[in-house]
Amino acid sequence: MNESVKTFLHMAENAVYRERNYKKAIEFLKDAINLDPTTVRAYILKGSCEIHLVQYSNAVISLNAALNYDPDCVEALLNLAYISIQVGDYEQAKDYVRHVLNVKKVSDAYEFLADIEHVQHEFNNAIEYYDQAIQLAPGSDELYRKKALCLGELKQYKEAIRFADLAYELNNSNLRARDLAEAMTDEYFSRGRGFWAGLLLKLQKPYLQEKLREEIRLYEDVKKAKKAADDLNWDSVFGIRTKAYFDSQLPDLVNTAKKNGKKLSVLLFDVDDMKVFNEHYGHACTNQLLGFTGEFLRDSNKKKFPA
Numbered sequence: 001m002n003e004s005v006k007t008f009l010h011m012a013e014n015a016v017y018r019e020r021n022y023k024k025a026i027e028f029l030k031d032a033i034n035l036d037p038t039t040v041r042a043y044i045l046k047g048s049c050e051i052h053l054v055q056y057s058n059a060v061i062s063l064n065a066a067l068n069y070d071p072d073c074v075e076a077l078l079n080l081a082y083i084s085i086q087v088g089d090y091e092q093a094k095d096y097v098r099h100v101l102n103v104k105k106v107s108d109a110y111e112f113l114a115d116i117e118h119v120q121h122e123f124n125n126a127i128e129y130y131d132q133a134i135q136l137a138p139g140s141d142e143l144y145r146k147k148a149l150c151l152g153e154l155k156q157y158k159e160a161i162r163f164a165d166l167a168y169e170l171n172n173s174n175l176r177a178r179d180l181a182e183a184m185t186d187e188y189f190s191r192g193r194g195f196w197a198g199l200l201l202k203l204q205k206p207y208l209q210e211k212l213r214e215e216i217r218l219y220e221d222v223k224k225a226k227k228a229a230d231d232l233n234w235d236s237v238f239g240i241r242t243k244a245y246f247d248s249q250l251p252d253l254v255n256t257a258k259k260n261g262k263k264l265s266v267l268l269f270d271v272d273d274m275k276v277f278n279e280h281y282g283h284a285c286t287n288q289l290l291g292f293t294g295e296f297l298r299d300s301n302k303k304k305f306p307a
Contacts, residue, residue, distance in 0.1 A: 005039055008032035012045055022049040040066045044075050056083050072103045081112050090116045107137035114146065123150040141171035148180055157188035 015025035029046040047062035066076040084093035100109040114129030130147040144167035151160035167177035257264035
């Protein structure tokens with residue numbers, strides 16, 4: 001490989017890995033290929049850039065060009081398998097992956113096979129392939145998360161929780177693994193094992209504790225808001241519902257009575273001499289009297305009509 005080709009490859013790699021400018025990288029790679037059409041690395045990198053740009057037809061041409069010079073190029077074969085999966089040609093993808101495995105046992109190959117089985121709802125097969133991939137790449141959090149997904153599909157929630165936990169322990173930024181662990185925990189305990197058992201398990205998981213605290217705070221806020229709204233519907237002196245509440249309920253009561261063919265009564269009454277009572281005994285006693293009146297109405301309201 002001459003120095004000019006190396007320079008173009010280096011500039012292309014900078015454009016990809018530092019700038020994420022795939023179009024710019026492709027132009028450098030074209031220059032490298034023009035100088036030396038046998039540069040396999042240039043074809044592979046060009047194909048990868050075209051995949052990022054979802055230019056799958058161009059990527060296939062580039063990657064096949066790499067295979068012309070190196071028929072057993074693992075990276076080119078895996079990229080072609082990825083494209084086949086994206087376009088739904090799973091049999092072609094499997095052929096590429098089997099070719100890879102004949103050359104070299106790599107975790108990505110088993111992961112692709114597992115992904116295909118997962119998409120086709122062959123969850124047991126997918127788990128076997130994920131296990132083989134994990135043996136080759138035990139530090140891959142995504143492999144554990146994907147296996148947890150398959151276990152969840154098979155309703156093996158306890159194992160799904162364990163593998164989702166492992167994924168999150170390996171990579172604390174993998175929020176999908178954390179959310180999956182929580183979802184599997186909720187699913188596991190919603191199926192007959194009880195709310196409190198699920199809550200206890202959540203409290204044992206440090207990464208779920210803060211989210212649990214958020215849920216509790218939200219629950220308390222909702223309770224307070226409901227209480228505040230409900231308080232507005234109660235007369236603090238009478239201890240019964242306000243006129244505003246009565247006005248809001250009356251249309252529904254009328255419609256229900258009409259629908260069921262029943263009569264609806266509205267009782268109106270007045271407390272005599274309230275002004276004289278208030279002037280003689282004062283506001284405190286008057287409020288107490290009104291409270292007794294409200295209590296009488298509530299006790300007389302056996303059927304719990306709005307009052």
